[in-house]
Amino acid sequence: MADLAGFSRFARTYHEGELIFSEYEPGDSFYLIQAGRVRITKIVGDIEKNIDILSAPEIFGEMAILEGAPRSATAIAEETVKVLEFNRANFEILMMGNPQIALRLLKVFTKRIYDQKRRFMILTLDDPQAKIADVFLMLDETQGSMNQGDIGGDKREFKVTVDDVAHWAGMNPAEVQSLLGHFSNQRRVELYADHIVVKNINDFIRFVNSKRKK
Amino acid sequence: MPKVGTYRANSVIYFQGDQGDKIFVLQRGKVSLNYNDIETGKLIREIIQTGEFFGVKSALGRYPREENAVVLEDANVLAFTVPEFEAFSMSNTRIIIKMLKVFSNQLRHIHKQVENLMENPTAVNAEIGLFKTGEYYLRNRMYSQARYVLGRYLTYYPAGKMAEPAGRYLESAEAALARYGDGKGPAPLVGSQASAQASTQAANQSRQDITAEAPPKAASAQIRPTDGAGLSDVAKEYYNAVSLFSQEKYQDALKNLKRIVDLGEESEYVAKAEFDMGRCLFALGQWDLSIKHFTAIVQNAPKHPDMGDILYIMGQSWDRKGDKARAKAFFTKVLSMPGDDDSSARIKAKKALNAMGGA
Numbered sequence: 001m002a003d004l005a006g007f008s009r010f011a012r013t014y015h016e017g018e019l020i021f022s023e024y025e026p027g028d029s030f031y032l033i034q035a036g037r038v039r040i041t042k043i044v045g046d047i048e049k050n051i052d053i054l055s056a057p058e059i060f061g062e063m064a065i066l067e068g069a070p071r072s073a074t075a076i077a078e079e080t081v082k083v084l085e086f087n088r089a090n091f092e093i094l095m096m097g098n099p100q101i102a103l104r105l106l107k108v109f110t111k112r113i114y115d116q117k118r119r120f121m122i123l124t125l126d127d128p129q130a131k132i133a134d135v136f137l138m139l140d141e142t143q144g145s146m147n148q149g150d151i152g153g154d155k156r157e158f159k160v161t162v163d164d165v166a167h168w169a170g171m172n173p174a175e176v177q178s179l180l181g182h183f184s185n186q187r188r189v190e191l192y193a194d195h196i197v198v199k200n201i202n203d204f205i206r207f208v209n210s211k212r213k214k
Numbered sequence: 215m216p217k218v219g220t221y222r223a224n225s226v227i228y229f230q231g232d233q234g235d236k237i238f239v240l241q242r243g244k245v246s247l248n249y250n251d252i253e254t255g256k257l258i259r260e261i262i263q264t265g266e267f268f269g270v271k272s273a274l275g276r277y278p279r280e281e282n283a284v285v286l287e288d289a290n291v292l293a294f295t296v297p298e299f300e301a302f303s304m305s306n307t308r309i310i311i312k313m314l315k316v317f318s319n320q321l322r323h324i325h326k327q328v329e330n331l332m333e334n335p336t337a338v339n340a341e342i343g344l345f346k347t348g349e350y351y352l353r354n355r356m357y358s359q360a361r362y363v364l365g366r367y368l369t370y371y372p373a374g375k376m377a378e379p380a381g382r383y384l385e386s387a388e389a390a391l392a393r394y395g396d397g398k399g400p401a402p403l404v405g406s407q408a409s410a411q412a413s414t415q416a417a418n419q420s421r422q423d424i425t426a427e428a429p430p431k432a433a434s435a436q437i438r439p440t441d442g443a444g445l446s447d448v449a450k451e452y453y454n455a456v457s458l459f460s461q462e463k464y465q466d467a468l469k470n471l472k473r474i475v476d477l478g479e480e481s482e483y484v485a486k487a488e489f490d491m492g493r494c495l496f497a498l499g500q501w502d503l504s505i506k507h508f509t510a511i512v513q514n515a516p517k518h519p520d521m522g523d524i525l526y527i528m529g530q531s532w533d534r535k536g537d538k539a540r541a542k543a544f545f546t547k548v549l550s551m552p553g554d555d556d557s558s559a560r561i562k563a564k565k566a567l568n569a570m571g572g573a
Binding site: 017019024025026043046063065066069074097100103106107109111112113114117119120123141170 | 252253270271274275277280300303304305306307308310311313314317318320321322324325327328331332339340341343344346347348350354356358359362363366370396
């Protein structure tokens with residue numbers, strides 16, 4: 001474990017149930033967990049969805065590297081949590097003395113850059129149906145993602161809701177609902193309350209490729 | 215140990231779409247990374263300098279290569295596996311820091327590109343999103359979470375579209391937290407109706423000058439006790455008074471509150487009633503009486519739990535009387551009190567001071 005004894009001035013303690021930050025709040029700090037578990041949640045529709053549970057030595061809130069970007073999720077202390085709090089101005093100080101942490105942050109950034117690029121690819125498709133199909137391809141590509149359930153063959157199960165898909169596709173949920181309805185009528189997807197099944201992922205790959213401008 | 219590879223001019227180290235687990239450093243020669251810009255589709259050729267790393271992101275992030283690495287002049291290239299690179303980076307922090315800077319710039323850039331494509335940029339929706347998050351927590355009786363989020367809303371958007379309902383909700387959350395504790399008590403907001411109401415109100419409100427302070431509402435204006443089950447007679451009487459207050463029947467509320475204070479039976483409700491009497495006096499425009507009443511509380515109970523609010527209303531009273539200097543002194547006092555940075559009293563005091571020109 002990295003030597004963090006000199007960083008007590010960045011130390012913060014949160015108690016069970018306390019919010020570290022809220023979704024939509026402008027964020028300028030990011031956090032390294034030293035002890036305790038942090039729950040990452042998002043309110044979708046009228047339900048608070050758990051996205052992740054993090055523990056030491058994970059990093060969260062790293063998108064604060066983007067000036068003025070609102071938080072995309074809420075971080076709540078699941079129990080007594082000790083973190084180190086950093087911002088754009090002082091993260092270099094921490095990283096200099098702690099290459100393990102720097103490496104971890106580097107990996108987090110590579111993942112975020114990929115996510116954003118992939119998102120960009122979805123958004124630049126003109127065809128709304130192709131956008132939706134490409135959201136599923138993106139979820140399928142993301143290795144080790146919690147959203148993905150490979151249930152054999154070309155069939156894929158995704159733990160996502162219509163609102164999630166709408167969010168990724170940058171479309172309004174009503175339109176996504178209607179287009180997913182079309183897919184469902186064509187028996188290409190099955191819609192459930194808490195998950196969506198894509199019957200043949202290769203069918204979606206061909207469909208998206210045919211719509212993407214070369 | 216990382217291995218040295220020798221590549222001839224015009225050969226390719228890796229192709230776009232390859233799954234690669236190697237990270238490279240150019241030692242000698244000339245290498246170009248060729249890819250199409252995701253926005254314009256234009257072919258970009260990025261020349262790698264000697265000593266420079268490439269292939270880092272796809273190897274560390276375990277995703278397909280995003281460019282063709284083409285050798286322009288005979289080259290020596292050092293290839294690290296990911297574990298080798300990790301070991302190397304432990305003693306070469308400066309390289310990692312440099313990469314962090316490059317990657318964070320790339321992240322900023324791509325994030326901006328994505329934002330530009332969104333129909334509703336998230337920054338625009340953040341204000342309403344933050345308010346709704348607070349509302350969600352309040353509705354679900356997660357009072358301390360609601361208090362945090364609504365406090366944040368008022369910090370970032372003191373004159374925002376939702377500032378008025380946010381202030382009210384914040385007071386409700388604080389009152390409910392003090393009275394019932396997290397997760398307990400009657401639901402402060404019911405279903406989506408409350409939400410719809412708040413939105414309509416905010417829409418009406420948005421045209422008005424929101425910085426002008428409305429008379430403070432009773433802390434529990436939003437709380438509707440369930441048919442008084444489990445409540446003592448004193449408590450019922452108190453909530454009855456609070457209900458009168460929220461209907462703006464201040465004289466009647468004042469009478470009821472005075473009865474509770476005179477009776478002096480349950481100290482918790484006596485303290486609350488004393489405090490709310492001052493609010494009634496303020497709401498009735500009795501600035502002198504309000505100041506006198508609160509001064510007595512401050513003298514008799516210097517550790518009153520609502521001290522921040524007491525000082526704030528005293529400041530408001532002086533302000534209404536036209537004594538700006540005294541008003542300012544009281545608001546400043548609220549800010550100098552130890553404790554929670556995000557209490558509604560502090561936020562309101564800060565707002566009031568700003569409105570008066572200078573904190």
